[in-house]
Amino acid sequence: GIQVEQSPPDLILQEGANSTLRCNFSDSVNNLQWFHQNPWGQLINLFYIPSGTKQNGRLSATTVATERYSLLYISSSQTTDSGVYFCAVSGEPGANSKLTFGKGITLSVRP
Amino acid sequence: DVKVTQSSRYLVKRTGEKVFLECVQDMDHENMFWYRQDPGLGLRLIYFSYDVKMKEKGDIPEGYSVSREKKERFSLILESASTNQTSMYLCAHKAGGPAYEQYFGPGTRLTVT
Numbered sequence: 106g107i108q109v110e111q112s113p114p115d116l117i118l119q120e121g122a123n124s125t126l127r128c129n130f131s132d133s134v135n136n137l138q139w140f141h142q143n144p145w146g147q148l149i150n151l152f153y154i155p156s157g158t159k160q161n162g163r164l165s166a167t168t169v170a171t172e173r174y175s176l177l178y179i180s181s182s183q184t185t186d187s188g189v190y191f192c193a194v195s196g197e198p199g200a201n202s203k204l205t206f207g208k209g210i211t212l213s214v215r216p
Numbered sequence: 217d218v219k220v221t222q223s224s225r226y227l228v229k230r231t232g233e234k235v236f237l238e239c240v241q242d243m244d245h246e247n248m249f250w251y252r253q254d255p256g257l258g259l260r261l262i263y264f265s266y267d268v269k270m271k272e273k274g275d276i277p278e279g280y281s282v283s284r285e286k287k288e289r290f291s292l293i294l295e296s297a298s299t300n301q302t303s304m305y306l307c308a309h310k311a312g313g314p315a316y317e318q319y320f321g322p323g324t325r326l327t328v329t
Contacts, residue, residue, distance in 0.1 A: 135314040146253075146304055148320040155315070191259070195314055201247070201266045202314035203274075206259045 107132045107196050111207035118182050118214050126177040126210050128192030136195040136202065137168055139177050142188050142209070151177070151190075182214045219243075220321040222307055228327045235294040237324055239307030246312035248290035249274075250282065253304040253323075265290055266312060297328045 108131040118124055130137075139151040152159050152166040154175065159166050163182075168175040179186055189211050193204040223238040239248065249264040251274075261274030263282040271282050279301060283291045290309075294301055304325050310318040 136316070138318060140320070146306075146323040146325065148306065148308075150317060150319060153317040193318070197314060199314065201264075201272070201312075203249070203261060203264060204318055208258045 107134070107194060107205050109192060109194055109205055109207040111190075111192050111210050114208070114210060116210060116212045118212065120182060120184060120214055120216050122182050122214075123178070123180045124182060124212070126179070126190055126192075126212075128175040128177070128194075128207055130173050130175075130192075130194045132173070132196050134170065134173075134194040134196045135198070136193075136204065137175055138193050138204065139166055139175070140191040140193065141186075142191065144188060148191065179212075182212075184214050184216055187212055187214045220307060220309060220319055222305075222321040222324050224324050225322060226325050226327075228329065229294075229297050230329055231298060233294075233297050233328075235297045235326070235328075237292040237294075237305055237307075237326070239290045239292075239309075239321055240288055241290075241309040241319075241321075242288065243309060243311075243319070244287065245309040246287070247310045248284065249308040249318075250280075250290065250292045251306045251308065252276070253306060259306065262292065299328050302326060302328045 140148040156170045189209040193206045195202045220241040250262045265284040281293045307321040
């Protein structure tokens with residue numbers, strides 16, 4: 106099956122700094138999502154981005170499908186950005202497609 | 217707004233008990249999923265359902281069963297809970313087909329003593 110690698114595994118930032126989180130995948134995809142897991146454990150949808158670029162406030166994401174990677178950019182980081190960021194992909198056609206998750210990137214933003 | 221609820225945020229059960237975890241979504245989505253999340257192991261798929269009364273095993277189905285009698289509700293059943301089933305359980309749903317966004321519920325932290 107498709108492999109997903111996220112890097113770096115851990116990241117510590119000072120509040121106000123910018124960061125880039127990377128997701129590499131091993132095959133072509135028709136679905137790619139970024140999630141943020143908050144301290145209470147819930148996964149919050151950030152972006153649905155199988156290709157192209159999207160922006161939402163201080164966050165933006167770019168997926169270069171032909172080169173099999175996606176980047177999540179966080180600008181002017183805040184302590185509330187802390188948590189685990191997951192990239193998940195699917196390359197399966199059909200109605201029963203399932204996401205494959207990376208191991209996550211743990212981000213700590215210090216005041 | 218997408219809304220998916222799970223029956224409990226925190227649950228403590230004894231070894232050998234039968235445990236039911238429920239998930240309800242209001243998006244009329246065909247696909248529903250149950251995952252467990254453990255430190256160092258990431259998210260692992262237990263079961264998923266792509267229609268009412270339809271189910272497929274995920275990566276770690278042993279010790280679990282599921283039920284989907286209505287489209288909006290997907291239940292995870294631990295027939296006889298064991299301590300190694302202590303975990304965070306996450307329900308998710310999405311429309312049928314690959315190019316749709318998946319949404320997660322708030323999660324249930326289950327402790328089996």
